[in-house]
Amino acid sequence: MKQQRFYSGLSIFQWFFFLLATSIALPIIIGGVFHLTIEEISELMQRTFFVVGISSFIQGWLGHRYPIADGPAGSWVSVFVILAGMTIQQGDSTNETLQLLEGGMLVTGLLLFILGITGLVNRLLFLFTPLVTGSFMLILTLQLSGVFLEGMLGIQEQSNMDYGIAAISFGVFVIVILLSIKGKGWMKSYSVLLGILIGWLLYFLLGKTPNTISTQAYSIKLPDIFAWGTPQLNAGMVITSIIFTFIVFSNTIAAVTAVKQAVPESEKSEKQTINRASWAGGITHVLSALFSTIGIVPLPVSAGFIRLTGQKRMMPFLVASLALSGIACVPAIVNFLAMLPGPIACAVSLASFVQMIGISIQSLLKDELDQRRLTILGITLLISFGISYLPKGIFQSLPTILQYILSNGLIVGTIIVIVLEQLWKTKNISEKNYI
Numbered sequence: 001m002k003q004q005r006f007y008s009g010l011s012i013f014q015w016f017f018f019l020l021a022t023s024i025a026l027p028i029i030i031g032g033v034f035h036l037t038i039e040e041i042s043e044l045m046q047r048t049f050f051v052v053g054i055s056s057f058i059q060g061w062l063g064h065r066y067p068i069a070d071g072p073a074g075s076w077v078s079v080f081v082i083l084a085g086m087t088i089q090q091g092d093s094t095n096e097t098l099q100l101l102e103g104g105m106l107v108t109g110l111l112l113f114i115l116g117i118t119g120l121v122n123r124l125l126f127l128f129t130p131l132v133t134g135s136f137m138l139i140l141t142l143q144l145s146g147v148f149l150e151g152m153l154g155i156q157e158q159s160n161m162d163y164g165i166a167a168i169s170f171g172v173f174v175i176v177i178l179l180s181i182k183g184k185g186w187m188k189s190y191s192v193l194l195g196i197l198i199g200w201l202l203y204f205l206l207g208k209t210p211n212t213i214s215t216q217a218y219s220i221k222l223p224d225i226f227a228w229g230t231p232q233l234n235a236g237m238v239i240t241s242i243i244f245t246f247i248v249f250s251n252t253i254a255a256v257t258a259v260k261q262a263v264p265e266s267e268k269s270e271k272q273t274i275n276r277a278s279w280a281g282g283i284t285h286v287l288s289a290l291f292s293t294i295g296i297v298p299l300p301v302s303a304g305f306i307r308l309t310g311q312k313r314m315m316p317f318l319v320a321s322l323a324l325s326g327i328a329c330v331p332a333i334v335n336f337l338a339m340l341p342g343p344i345a346c347a348v349s350l351a352s353f354v355q356m357i358g359i360s361i362q363s364l365l366k367d368e369l370d371q372r373r374l375t376i377l378g379i380t381l382l383i384s385f386g387i388s389y390l391p392k393g394i395f396q397s398l399p400t401i402l403q404y405i406l407s408n409g410l411i412v413g414t415i416i417v418i419v420l421e422q423l424w425k426t427k428n429i430s431e432k433n434y435i
Contacts, residue, residue, distance in 0.1 A: 014311065017193055018348075021196065021348045023049055024337075025147070027044045029147065034080075044292075047328075049324050049325070052069075055283075055296045060318050064276060066259045073297040074410070079240070082403070083097050086400075099230060102231035108248060111245045111282070112249070113279045116277070116278025134361070135414075135417045138357070141353050148353070151346030154343055168199055192351070192352070196344060223291050225290055239401045246418075249281075255297075255302065256274065256298070262306040304359065305355075380413050383412060
């Protein structure tokens, strides 16, 4: 009994650090592009940890009911980065841009909630075939791999690589992969936790100390509401939010599909699962706007974590989620956790993404990759990744709404694969839902 409690405690600890690792890198990136101070980044982290914990618990308890970590959406991050670049180029206030993003997340949240609570979301399931979900996961994984690889190399605002940080990061990456493949017993199950602890220790021993944050005077502090100011909206952001509702929905289906492959014994009703995940995701987006964070979504990379560690039980996941939200109200602990080196968090995330590549390919192979599907996949990948190599500001002369969409390879790729999959039909394609 004591041994079982010990391993349950380790499972909670590992889920906690995985939630932390997937939440810590992107707020730092957003803080950089919006030129936030260290204190503002610390507060953004606090709010992010708080919402991630609550959102993960709501989804795990009432929503999709899988052990899927919620975290800042890479798709939303790309919108944040694009808008920051446009704002700085035009000399406008970045604070007003952040208020617009709050408004956009509110619109997306309300739409997701309505679609889920009314069951209308089920009428959209036919759009998300294995080709669509597989393409979405592949684009998202490869797109974010660049972000995490940059973090592992120690590249911050300057373009110079820190070779010491890079060596530690890649060492952690290799350790996690090797333990997940060759490890025995508990070492295999806790490969992510061991990787984080080893990397953090090496960071300390080699004197690679991260930025410290000034200690707050109070011991307990609730996250601020609308820290960026009162939400705002314009026509471009409303249209973007409507389109983004489908991107978030794609993300949710991809996460559930991926985890269903990693937890094959589940027999939950797919339609009910997606209904609950949709309205719970709406609540999450409203919370993201309310507490001024990046949009929080279920992370498909959770399936990679489950495959790496074999952690499938719900209770440790739910306890870890509540623990993260509770700890987010203690500034001293948040400041300590914020010192988890970003490169280590990126290395652990990239190791989980290795499994995500396999899961996305498995999704693509659910149906035979005939000439039609291969052509659609090729067009989708070429254009979505080609966009990332275009010169910055190339769409600057276009209306704002088109700048939002065309600058984002994930949005463009998802739209392309859905449209081509529906318009290019063959006689032997059966009418059925895929997830």
